[in-house]
Amino acid sequence: MCTTIILEPDIQQKLAILGEEASDEVADVPATQSIQQGIAHATGFVYNASREGGGTTRLFKVLQTNACRYACKYCFTSCAIRRKRTTFKPDELATTFVSLSQRRRVDGLFLSSGIVPDANTTMEKMLATVERLRLREGYTGYIHLKLIPGAAFEYVERAVQLADRVSLNLEAPNQARLSELAPDKEFAGSMWGRMAWAAELIRRARQEGRTAARSLTTQFVVGAVGESDRELLRTVQRAHRELGLWRAYFSAFHPIDRSPFAEQPAEDPTRALRLYQSDFMLRDYGFCYDELPFDEQGLLPRDRTPKQAWAERHLHTPIELNRAPRQQLLKVPGIGPKSADRIIAARRETRLRDLAQLRALGVTTKWAAPYVLLDGRRAAVQLGLW
Numbered sequence: 001m002c003t004t005i006i007l008e009p010d011i012q013q014k015l016a017i018l019g020e021e022a023s024d025e026v027a028d029v030p031a032t033q034s035i036q037q038g039i040a041h042a043t044g045f046v047y048n049a050s051r052e053g054g055g056t057t058r059l060f061k062v063l064q065t066n067a068c069r070y071a072c073k074y075c076f077t078s079c080a081i082r083r084k085r086t087t088f089k090p091d092e093l094a095t096t097f098v099s100l101s102q103r104r105r106v107d108g109l110f111l112s113s114g115i116v117p118d119a120n121t122t123m124e125k126m127l128a129t130v131e132r133l134r135l136r137e138g139y140t141g142y143i144h145l146k147l148i149p150g151a152a153f154e155y156v157e158r159a160v161q162l163a164d165r166v167s168l169n170l171e172a173p174n175q176a177r178l179s180e181l182a183p184d185k186e187f188a189g190s191m192w193g194r195m196a197w198a199a200e201l202i203r204r205a206r207q208e209g210r211t212a213a214r215s216l217t218t219q220f221v222v223g224a225v226g227e228s229d230r231e232l233l234r235t236v237q238r239a240h241r242e243l244g245l246w247r248a249y250f251s252a253f254h255p256i257d258r259s260p261f262a263e264q265p266a267e268d269p270t271r272a273l274r275l276y277q278s279d280f281m282l283r284d285y286g287f288c289y290d291e292l293p294f295d296e297q298g299l300l301p302r303d304r305t306p307k308q309a310w311a312e313r314h315l316h317t318p319i320e321l322n323r324a325p326r327q328q329l330l331k332v333p334g335i336g337p338k339s340a341d342r343i344i345a346a347r348r349e350t351r352l353r354d355l356a357q358l359r360a361l362g363v364t365t366k367w368a369a370p371y372v373l374l375d376g377r378r379a380a381v382q383l384g385l386w
């Protein structure tokens with residue numbers, strides 16, 4: 001049964017605006033969807049996000065303010081677009097969140113913001129909201145807090161102390177592309193540099209056993225300014241290596257009415273999906289950037305997964321699943337980290353001889369079959385027997 005949350009009319013209006021715009025601003029994995037039933041009159045501010053370790057969680061996703069001094073060309077909140085602006089006071093936002101949380105409508109908070117009048121003032125307000133939740137309301141649940149580009153070290157440090165996850169959207173793979181997307185933003189110091197601070201603070205806290213954010217993420221706008229997949233994934237690989245990045249998010253560009261990019265075509269969402277799959281290859285499958293199957297334009301194939309494309313080019317000798325080490329299993333299309341672990345556990349007990357066994361272990365056999373041997377026999381040949 002749905003519970004209706006009663007909020008002050010003024011707060012409801014703010015929620016309608018700042019929840020709606022937050023949902024436009026932030027992308028998640030492709031399965032992301034809004035779930036809105038029964039929550040006041042506002043829409044679009046609760047969404048499913050992936051958890052570390054699997055599963056999803058319902059996050060209350062909201063902006064502290066939709067006022068912004070910047071004019072990023074892809075953004076709904078840009079100061080170049082005339083729209084109603086409003087701001088949550090820290091107390092209002094903390095109370096609203098607690099009300100939703102106590103009624104079990106949401107499992108956590110995702111707090112972002114427009115930037116006004118400057119980075120530090122914006123972060124002060126966001127941190128005041130989170131401090132009220134943690135210190136006054138005693139809220140111990142999940143908080144994802146955006147870092148504002150250019151914020152001072154003390155604010156980044158406080159964010160890492162209070163949140164479970166922090167993120168900063170790089171938006172573009174390098175300064176040249178960023179200048180086309182967001183002419184006011186500076187890549188190296190105010191964005192990458194702040195992520196490096198956060199990464200170091202997370203690392204130190206982990207080493208010293210202190211409570212702090214556990215992970216750092218970022219997001220890219222894909223397809224607005226002609227950047228290649230190669231450029232994006234080069235930066236992602238560097239972020240994994242240098243910043244211990246947990247995950248990169250890819251938001252396929254879609255034009256915003258009245259923005260400078262209003263006439264540009266939307267990007268194909270399959271492109272974002274292929275970028276996610278490539279990021280998993282880098283992060284979880286032991287591939288390195290040089291192995292990714294880019295074409296001459298630096299783009300990934302769209303008609304098959306990057307792992308299938310890699311296997312077509314490189315996996316000429318079939319892999320015996322009864323013997324192959326985990327690293328090699330992970331190179332086979334259709335075998336992921338979980339199914340690789342299940343194969344290793346299963347073959348301690350029995351010989352793997354048929355595709356039905358693999359299917360039961362979670363392998364996508366139609367992709368894996370051409371590349372594997374089962375007890376010395378080509379699985380692709382065996383396919384017709386079952």
Ligand code: SF4
Nearest residue numbers: 068070072075078114
């Ligand atoms: S800084 Fe840019 S992306 Fe962020 S809210 Fe402002 S205009 Fe939008």
